[in-house]
Amino acid sequence: MDSVQTFPTASELITSQWFNTDTPISLADLRGKVVVIEAFQMLCPGCVSHGLPQAQQIHDLFPRDKVVVLGLHTVFEHHAAMTPVSLEAFIHEYRLSFPIGVDQAGVNTLPKTMEAYALRGTPSLIIIDQIGRLRVQHFGQVTDMQVAYQIAELVHNGDPYSSDKDQMAEDIVCDENGCLTD
């Protein structure tokens, strides 16, 4: 089945700064592992209440040699309010311990990685398989059970998942679930 359905190669992260890691992280370095990326903004309520605690749980639960959790600070609004200085304090206060990269500012409003992935908003959950293919890209909330199941399946080279870009939530701007780019 995997040979029939093809998945796109996940775009490389384009970042300007990292927290919780001594060296910058690139997806290329993580081949052989499942990579879970939580794209968030520090002032996005749905990220704070749901997405980030979930990412921390994944980081705490799965074996680090098989699953890597990354945060990606994809600021697309209130840029002056969510600088790296503010982010650093946020990471400290919310006890986030996984590596978090700052998505590089673009020429327009959207930061570069966010644009490359065509993310709809925050929080967005991205899952990349061991050979660097984009397998899950989801805007909004996913249950803890669902995301654990999806990650475990990929760890075991299980059934392929299609990207759920087609199942996107309706077009709303920043409610309790998250923030959309338009």
Place this chain on the structure above:
Amino acid sequence: MDSVQTFPTASELITSQWFNTDTPISLADLRGKVVVIEAFQMLCPGCVSHGLPQAQQIHDLFPRDKVVVLGLHTVFEHHAAMTPVSLEAFIHEYRLSFPIGVDQAGVNTLPKTMEAYALRGTPSLIIIDQIGRLRVQHFGQVTDMQVAYQIAELVHNGDPYSSDKDQMAEDIVCDENGCLTD
């Protein structure tokens, strides 16, 4: 490692009645599948708020040809209050759709399957592997992420889990987490 660590064969269910299934279910019939058993009492607060909704989520999420979810009504107190007639209404009102067996009354207070497994109380989560071995037996609450991960690992013949009988919660009687037998 599996060849080194040995797991006990899970005791067969001893039941007097079933709901949500036309025919009684035995573990012997489920070889080849991972079996998740939620042992509960309908008047146990921790079962109602946590264990049963979690079991329903597992039933809804995992493929039925790989993972089977069963409920087991293990009444060890207030027997007259939790009869099959009451249980049937409970199952209906709480929208539980997986098969639920009634643990057969024993000569003492404890019902027979509960005694065979030496369950400490309710809710208890039991996970049995594809060849019928007891792999997880847990009293109290487990996170959704943890349980999904454990089930997925077993589905893929992953790392063996030891029974966490040694990590039991302290000896308390029926609080918001669950009910203990003594």
Place this chain on the structure above:
Amino acid sequence: MDSVQTFPTASELITSQWFNTDTPISLADLRGKVVVIEAFQMLCPGCVSHGLPQAQQIHDLFPRDKVVVLGLHTVFEHHAAMTPVSLEAFIHEYRLSFPIGVDQAGVNTLPKTMEAYALRGTPSLIIIDQIGRLRVQHFGQVTDMQVAYQIAELVHNGDPYSSDKDQMAEDIVCDENGCLTD
């Protein structure tokens, strides 16, 4: 304003049995106090998760010489499943400490007090003022803050509240919020 708007006298409770009190309770005996009645069924999910814990909080917080909290077990479905024997175990397991009366069975499905108040379902919150008038009758969930405010206003002979019978939830049968009579 109180002289303009008139409130109906609250119907007397018609009960067959009481728990958590040595003697049966009648509204007539409670003149001079605000009376809060939580009408519930023990197998109604919205009662268990919201209405009853809220009633217990009210019972624990407000001075007993000013505010009296009563439960009323208004069984209108699954009668054989919610007998007084089952209710007694339920009250014990859920640690309810306020007096709870069993609404007397009627000739039809609805019990008598429920019929007299024309309750729409469970949970229903009823608030009666110091001179025995029905001031609040609400089906479904009310926030803790709202209900505390309403009770406190009545304690202090504050602004009269109109019965919100007109703001009833839509006609659904037993979801996570509660159970309707039809």
Place this chain on the structure above:
Amino acid sequence: MDSVQTFPTASELITSQWFNTDTPISLADLRGKVVVIEAFQMLCPGCVSHGLPQAQQIHDLFPRDKVVVLGLHTVFEHHAAMTPVSLEAFIHEYRLSFPIGVDQAGVNTLPKTMEAYALRGTPSLIIIDQIGRLRVQHFGQVTDMQVAYQIAELVHNGDPYSSDKDQMAEDIVCDENGCLTD
């Protein structure tokens, strides 16, 4: 009883900036009303999850001619991370609609109003009566029901509450409940 127990006059707010109001607000202008002040930091998890939503609920529920809700941004750590620019975006994203003042920076770490009240940390709930006396000062979480009851009692010139400065939580630094100054 009020004549026996004396309450201190609440210190005037010392602020550098206001949001959600056209003109700066002073306590002196609010005589005749009960004033509820939520002292918070935008990066304090307990403020975000509990204190601020509770303050918003109070603002939405109580009559504005009787109860005034104010926020006070009392930054005592990570000053560069919680500037007014960041606060403004935070207020927008979290849909806070009550007036919020920025506590004026002091010569030391603590801002001036926070020091005047000797607040232990954030979130802190302050309630001032109609004649400007400090009636409640509480660090950490209070239930919605409790706070609604306390406010309603004061609105009706009810029983006086003693400041619960003596019942402070133990000395911890910034957990899920809030952040302490030392």
